[in-house]
Amino acid sequence: MLMDWSMLDTWIVxxxxxxxxxxxxxxxxxxxxxxSLMGDALxxxxxxxxxxxxxxxxxxxxxxxxxxxxxxxxxxxxxFVGAAATAILSGALSELLARAGRxxxxxxxxxxxxxxxxxxxxxxxxAADAAHIDPGCVLYGNxxxxxxxxxxxxxxxxxxxxxxVILLLNSGALLLSYKELQLCTFDPALATALGIPARLVQxxxxxxxxxxxxxxxxxxxxxxxxxxxxxxxxxxxLLSDRLSxxxxxxxxxxxxxxxxxxxxxxxxxDVVRWTLAWPExxxxxxxxxxxxxxxxxxxxxxxxxxxxGLVRQWRDHQRLQRRxxxxxxxxxxxxxxxxxxxxxxxxxxxxxxxxxLSVSPxxxxxxxxxxxxxxELEISGATARLTPTGRQAAQNxxxxxxxxxxxxxxxxxxxxxxxxxxxxxVEHFLDPQLREELAEELQQPGRDPHGSSIPPSGST
Amino acid sequence: xxxxLRALLLQDYNTRVVLLGTVLLGICSGIVGTLMLMRKRAxxxxxxxxxxxxxxxxxxxxxxxxxxxxxxWFPGLLCGAACTAALGLVCAQGMRxxxxxxxxxxxxxxxxxxxxxxxxxxxxxxxxxTGQSAGLSEFVFGKAAAxxxxxxxxxxxxxxxVLLVCLALRKEFTLLCFDSEFAAASGWPVGWLDLxxxxxxxxxxxLGMQSVGLLLVxxxxxxxxxxxxxxxxxxxxxxxxAAGFGGASAGLGVLLSAAVPKLAAGAVIVxxxxxxxxxxLLWGRRRGLVWQWxxxxxxxxxxxxxxxxxxxxxxxxxxxxxxxxxxxxxDMPLSHADLTQARTWSAARLTSLLHQALRGAYLRxxxxxxxxxxxxxxxxxxRAVRRHRLWELYLIHHAHAAPATVxxxxxxxxxxxxxxxxxxxxxxxxxxxxxxxxxxxxxxxxPN
Numbered sequence: 001m002l003m004d005w006s007m008l009d010t011w012i013v014x015x016x017x018x019x020x021x022x023x024x025x026x027x028x029x030x031x032x033x034x035x036s037l038m039g040d041a042l043x044x045x046x047x048x049x050x051x052x053x054x055x056x057x058x059x060x061x062x063x064x065x066x067x068x069x070x071x072x073x074x075x076x077x078x079x080f081v082g083a084a085a086t087a088i089l090s091g092a093l094s095e096l097l098a099r100a101g102r103x104x105x106x107x108x109x110x111x112x113x114x115x116x117x118x119x120x121x122x123x124x125x126x127a128a129d130a131a132h133i134d135p136g137c138v139l140y141g142n143x144x145x146x147x148x149x150x151x152x153x154x155x156x157x158x159x160x161x162x163x164x165v166i167l168l169l170n171s172g173a174l175l176l177s178y179k180e181l182q183l184c185t186f187d188p189a190l191a192t193a194l195g196i197p198a199r200l201v202q203x204x205x206x207x208x209x210x211x212x213x214x215x216x217x218x219x220x221x222x223x224x225x226x227x228x229x230x231x232x233x234x235x236x237x238l239l240s241d242r243l244s245x246x247x248x249x250x251x252x253x254x255x256x257x258x259x260x261x262x263x264x265x266x267x268x269x270d271v272v273r274w275t276l277a278w279p280e281x282x283x284x285x286x287x288x289x290x291x292x293x294x295x296x297x298x299x300x301x302x303x304x305x306x307x308x309g310l311v312r313q314w315r316d317h318q319r320l321q322r323r324x325x326x327x328x329x330x331x332x333x334x335x336x337x338x339x340x341x342x343x344x345x346x347x348x349x350x351x352x353x354x355x356x357l358s359v360s361p362x363x364x365x366x367x368x369x370x371x372x373x374x375x376e377l378e379i380s381g382a383t384a385r386l387t388p389t390g391r392q393a394a395q396n397x398x399x400x401x402x403x404x405x406x407x408x409x410x411x412x413x414x415x416x417x418x419x420x421x422x423x424x425x426v427e428h429f430l431d432p433q434l435r436e437e438l439a440e441e442l443q444q445p446g447r448d449p450h451g452s453s454i455p456p457s458g459s460t
Numbered sequence: 461x462x463x464x465l466r467a468l469l470l471q472d473y474n475t476r477v478v479l480l481g482t483v484l485l486g487i488c489s490g491i492v493g494t495l496m497l498m499r500k501r502a503x504x505x506x507x508x509x510x511x512x513x514x515x516x517x518x519x520x521x522x523x524x525x526x527x528x529x530x531x532x533w534f535p536g537l538l539c540g541a542a543c544t545a546a547l548g549l550v551c552a553q554g555m556r557x558x559x560x561x562x563x564x565x566x567x568x569x570x571x572x573x574x575x576x577x578x579x580x581x582x583x584x585x586x587x588x589x590t591g592q593s594a595g596l597s598e599f600v601f602g603k604a605a606a607x608x609x610x611x612x613x614x615x616x617x618x619x620x621x622v623l624l625v626c627l628a629l630r631k632e633f634t635l636l637c638f639d640s641e642f643a644a645a646s647g648w649p650v651g652w653l654d655l656x657x658x659x660x661x662x663x664x665x666x667l668g669m670q671s672v673g674l675l676l677v678x679x680x681x682x683x684x685x686x687x688x689x690x691x692x693x694x695x696x697x698x699x700x701x702a703a704g705f706g707g708a709s710a711g712l713g714v715l716l717s718a719a720v721p722k723l724a725a726g727a728v729i730v731x732x733x734x735x736x737x738x739x740x741l742l743w744g745r746r747r748g749l750v751w752q753w754x755x756x757x758x759x760x761x762x763x764x765x766x767x768x769x770x771x772x773x774x775x776x777x778x779x780x781x782x783x784x785x786x787x788x789x790x791d792m793p794l795s796h797a798d799l800t801q802a803r804t805w806s807a808a809r810l811t812s813l814l815h816q817a818l819r820g821a822y823l824r825x826x827x828x829x830x831x832x833x834x835x836x837x838x839x840x841x842x843r844a845v846r847r848h849r850l851w852e853l854y855l856i857h858h859a860h861a862a863p864a865t866v867x868x869x870x871x872x873x874x875x876x877x878x879x880x881x882x883x884x885x886x887x888x889x890x891x892x893x894x895x896x897x898x899x900x901x902x903x904x905x906x907p908n
Contacts (some may be wrong), residue, residue, distance in 0.1 A: 007889070036568035039505060100749060102742055103686055107502035111737055114679030118730035121601060122674075125724050138599070140579055152766050218485055223579055227572035234569055235559045269584065278525070282587015284580050291576025297570060420720075 005266075007168075008147050011157050013262050015146055016290055018163035019216035020052060020228040020254035025170045026209040027229035028236060032185050032243075037106060038206070039229035041113040043214050045220040046083040047088035050217075055127050076158075080214055087210030091203075141221020141287045159219035166215040173249075177201075182243055220287050227291035228254055231298050238305040253297050260273030263292025311378050319413025324428050325359060326367045327397050330376060331427075332356050332385050334394035350382050350433055392458030396435070399455050401427040402448035405437045409449040410442060416449055432457070433443075468841025475718045481612035481713055482729070486620040486680060486710030490702035491626050493685035495657055496696065498637035504549065504658065505681035508665045509674040512541035513578025513823075516599050516669075520585055529590055534611045534670075541666045548574045549658055560708050561775045570687060602673025603724025604714055615667045622663050622844040625656070625698075633657065634695050673726040683733035690744025690859075695807075711735035719726050761816065763875045767823060768813045768850060771802040771840035772833055789838050794823075795828035847874045850885040855906060 014303050024037075030036050061071040090112050097108035145158040174181065180201060181190040188198040209229070216225050236250035265286040273281050303310050332353060354364050368384060371377040376390030386394060404426045405419040414422075430438070436457070439445070447453055496502055520542025528867040548570045555566035582596060598606050607615075626633065635643040636653045661681065668677040684705035688698045712786035713729030732808040742750050776792045800810055813829070817823040822837035833841060855861040861869070876887075 031565050034562050034564050036565040040506070040568055040571060061753070062570065095816065097741070101686075102747060103689070103691070104497065104500055104502060106500070107497055107682055109684050110678060110682035111734070113677055114730055115734035115737070116680065118676055118679065118727040118734065119725060122727040122731060123725070125722055141585075223576050226568070227576055229667070230565060230568040230572060234561055234565055258782065272584070281584045281587050283583060285583040287581065288576045288579030291572055291581055295573035302555075308558065317757075366590065370866050411587070 005157070006123070007263060009266070011147050011160065012125035012286060013259055014160045015157065015163055016143060016224065016262065017255040017258035018160065018167050019220045019224065020290070020294075021223055021251050022163055022170055022212050023166040023216055024232040024250040024254040025167075025174055025247065026205060026212055026343040028243075029181060029205055029245055030209065031230060031233040031237065032246075033202075033205075036230045037109060039209065039213065040226045041094070041109045042087050042090065042206075043217065043225050044212055045113040045116040046086050046210070046214055046217065047117050048123060049086030049089075049120075050086070051120050051123040051127070053078040053122070056082075057177065072078035072323070076162075076218075079218065080211075082211055084207075085213035086116065087214065088207060090207045101363055114297035114397070116383060119423055131304050139222055140285055141217070141219060141224060143220055143286045146219055162215050166178055166212050170212060173208065174206075181205075187241075220290075223285040227294050228257070231291070231294040232257070234299050234302040238301040238308045241307070253301075255293070257294040257297055258296055259288050260296075261293035262286055264293055265289035280346070321368060322370070324370055325363065327393075327428055328357055329353060329364070329367055329371065330386065330390055331397045331401070333377075333384070334391065334398050337386070337391075346382055350384060353384070363432075383410050395455045395458035396432070397427055399457060400430040400435050402452060402454040403429065403435060403442065403445075405448045405450070406442050406445050406454070407438050419449060464817075472718075474609070475714070477609045477612045478671070478718075479714050481607065481619075482604055482710040482714045482725075483707045485664065485668055485671065486706035486729075487703040488619045488681040489625075489668065490684040490688070490704070490706030490788045491699045492622065492657075492660045492664050492708070493681035493683075494688060494695070494699045495626075495637055496661060496704045497689070498684040499640075499654075499657070502682050502685070503678065504552075504666055505661050506678035507548055507552055507567045508545040508658075508662050509669065509677045511574035512662075512666055512674055513600070514574055514581055514738040515542065515544030515578075516596060517578055517581025517585060518544070520596060521581065523580055524563035524588065524590065531590060535614060538666050538669075540616070541669060542662055543598075544574065545662045545666060546659075549662070559567050563675035563873070580628070582874060585826065598673075599669050600675060602669070602671055602676060602716065602724065604671040605727075607670055615671075616688045617661060618667055622660050625660060629653070629656070630678045630696070637695065647861070649802040659805045661845070662724050671710075671725060672729055676726050679733055680731040683730070683737050684709065687733075687737045687740035687744075690740040690747050692901040693746060705733065709736055759786060759875070764809070764813045765816060765820070765822070765840075766844040766847075766875060768810075768817055769800075769804060769833075769837060770844040771799060772823070772831075772837070773845045775799070775802055776833075777795055786838065786842065789841075790833050790835065793826070793828065793832060793901075795830050799831070842887050844874070846886075847877055847882060850882070851877065853889065854885055 006460045009313040009458075027036075027341075029037060030038055031309050051145070054075075057071050058065070059076050066074070076113050097103050097111060098105045101108070105110070111399045146157045149158045150156060151158050151161055156174070172265055181192070184196060184198045184201040185449070188202075190199045213222075213225050216228075227415060232253040233246065233251035234248035235253045236248075243451060265284045265288075268289065269281065269283050273279050276414050299311070303313040304312075306312060309325075336352075348363065350368065354361050368377060368379060371390065372379050375391075376393055378387055394448065401423045404423040408414050408419050408422060410415070439457075445454060466625045468812045489850055493502075493505070496504060516537050517540075518693065520531040522540070523533055523536050552563075552570040554565045555561050555569065555610070556563055585596060619772050623638040632643075632648060635646075636650060636657070640650050640654075643653075656816055664676050664681060665674070672680060684702040685698075687705045688702035691701045692698050709732035709772055710729050712732045716732075717723040717725035717728050740748065742748055747753070772794055773789070775794060775798055776789055779792055780789065781787075796814075799814075800807060805813075814823065815838065818825060820836075821834055822840055826832055849871050851873055852863075855869060856863055856867045
């Protein structure tokens with residue numbers, strides 16, 4: 001529980017946050033280049049490299065070439081090299097397959113990483129007697145035990161140093177080549193034309209991703225790695241429209257997921273046990289919970305993002321619909337007035353309006369009230385009529401409608417029955433200037449193709 | 461009888477049953493995988509399998525709650541897996557509606573999040589007294605031997621259903637894979653067909669989880685299908701080949717792992733499929749790399765020979781007085797040094813080409829240390845020069861190319877001219893020019 005938060009928990013959060021932020025940086029560029037699945041593939045395909053390196057160290061030690069201390073010191077660099085080599089190999093192989101074998105890029109990726117992962121699993125099984133590698137450990141990581149492996153005499157876990165260094169390297173590379181990366185990501189053709197080696201940049205990006213994945217792998221496991229390569233950047237692109245903003249937000253989300261993931265891993269088991277009254281349930285994997293926290297963050301961004309969020313989009317849509325309906329009401333009232341001479345200013349039944357516009361009475365009522373507030377309608381009881389302001393707005397709308405019909409008939413030679421539908425949509429989006437340009441173009445027509453008179457522009 | 465042999469000879473009932481179920485599954489996955497590959501959604505299976513993990517966990521917890529100790533009820537776990545797999549794919553589909561998130565990102569997000577949730581559930585299950593022995597990690601890494609007869613009948617039955625659906629909707633799926641827009645325009649319910657295809661993928665993934673492991677089950681969908689692409693370009697034969705690869709690799713994998721206890725079936729099945737892919741990549745009849753390479757080598761040889769003979773002719777051309785017949789070409793000597801100067805080629809390349817020409821009896825090597833064209837060589841040389849010069853003339857007359865620039869272009873194109881192209885060029889030439897054995901070079905010959 002949170003009461004007994006200890007130094008261990010702090011180190012876990014710091015390690016995970018560093019690893020997550022390290023992944024989020026290259027992940028952003030992968031996402032923007034539409035190569036997000038690369039992260040998943042890379043994290044699977046490094047397995048044989050890790051196993052081989054592990055076995056090699058073991059063999060060297062058994063053969064007596066390396067003392068125990070040398071083996072201990074060299075194990076991690078060896079693992080790193082083995083994994084990085086397989087990462088690069090798998091990247092190159094899948095590109096080769098896609099080109100020489102003319103395979104779909106995703107399929108080539110699938111071919112390479114499944115084969116390599118299977119080879120890794122088999123190696124583990126075969127070498128199970130010689131070495132103690134748990135495939136589960138590669139998947140789930142061992143965040144919970146990182147404090148047992150510290151650097152020298154200090155209390156700092158080695159994983160913190162490794163992930164910190166990777167994060168620093170990644171940010172350093174990013175700052176040094178920010179402009180080039182940006183250009184290569186958004187317009188590789190322009191970048192090449194300007195003399196930036198776009199292909200090389202792409203390969204370097206993959207290499208950086210591979211190194212990051214490998215470094216983060218051992219401490220946080222592949223689940224967290226594949227989640228953090230794509231989820232924080234995805235939140236970033238929802239929250240911001242600028243590359244710097246995307247990067248900033250994805251770093252923020254990455255570190256928040258680490259913190260809240262660990263808190264969740266501490267709190268959730270007890271909550272679940274208590275809710276289900278099932279005391280035997282086990283603890284929760286921290287890495288798993290961190291990716292779930294990332295998922296919650298993504299869900300939040302998806303719903304609430306200021307410009308691209310679902311809520312915002314839904315609200316914009318509702319607003320537009322209300323505006324269109326309000327304008328249609330005004331237009332309908334105007335047309336009724338037109339049909340009956342000397343009827344200007346007469347009250348009209350709301351029910352007639354609802355039938356004419358085929359909307360539910362509820363939605364109609366909302367719009368009527370809004371129009372009344374804006375002073376464009378007078379409402380008394382079950383009837384409504386246009387005020388002078390309302391009549392001007394309605395006149396402009398009908399003018400737009402009929403001008404557009406004339407324009408279509410004149411320039412596109414559409415048959416009469418097909419004019420109305422288009423004009424019904426376009427009338428809401430013509431601004432005064434465009435309307436007058438249309439009138440100018442058609443030499444101020446007095447009547448539309450159906451024979452109805454086009455009202456003059458209502459002065460505002 | 462020793463154990464490995466017993467296994468290979470299918471003496472055990474259990475091995476036979478597991479073999480049957482896995483092979484059927486392999487066949488199914490080959491057929492469905494080909495459709496997905498053609499639809500360019502090869503990795504959807506990967507997302508489905510990762511998204512199935514929380515389903516297994518949830519179903520286990522639910523069953524365990526309902527009846528302690530009964531959590532490992534296979535059909536129940538499969539249902540749970542299929543439910544979350546479907547949910548995951550629906551999520552991925554929904555995410556594609558966000559303008560900012562592209563398909564690959566949507567797949568990657570779904571995959572990682574569902575997998576994370578699955579791991580969370582699995583770690584909770586580990587704490588249960590029955591959780592340790594439940595063997596749920598077999599679903600992650602695969603263990604075919606853990607299948608019992610009843611599970612296998614379920615897998616076999618479901619595989620048969622998948623096969624029947626594929627067979628029944630053969631035409632519709634073909635249309636969907638090759639031209640979905642045309643299918644939609646002709647009134648086929650493309651959305652529903654896609655949904656059904658996704659359902660089949662989920663079926664295969666979920667059924668394969670136990671034997672291959674959910675991390676690798678996508679391999680069964682991708683590898684046989686990708687291998688089949690190298691053998692044929694027609695969809696139905698491709699599906700058959702993929703089914704063969706899938707079935708064979710599944711069968712071999714199960715047999716090998718039954719014979720050698722240390723080999724995990726899942727990994728071996730995938731490696732067998734990868735082996736099949738490697739073989740197809742190299743030897744596949746349609747696009748195999750070996751055939752491609754052989755074709756290229758053959759073409760290179762032919763081009764080299766043409767170049768050599770043309771060089772011979774062009775060296776001798778100045779000596780060919782108008783009175784002499786082309787037959788006299790065979791009497792004129794060609795020294796090695798002259799040939800080296802004739803084109804920009806390395807000595808080694810020239811030597812190998814000369815060897816080739818001697819072997820093909822286009823040239824003969826005489827006692828005076830010079831080469832001479834044989835009758836066949838003369839004919840070939842004239843043909844090569846005709847091709848070169850006719851193309852040059854064509855460029856000059858019809859494309860209005862400057863005479864100085866046509867040599868290089870003709871060098872590249874002459875080898876690709878087909879007989880009927882040549883005929884057209886000949887006709888063109890004969891209409892405008894008197895009959896000559898070879899058109900005269902339109903530019904300064906032999907640029908030194």
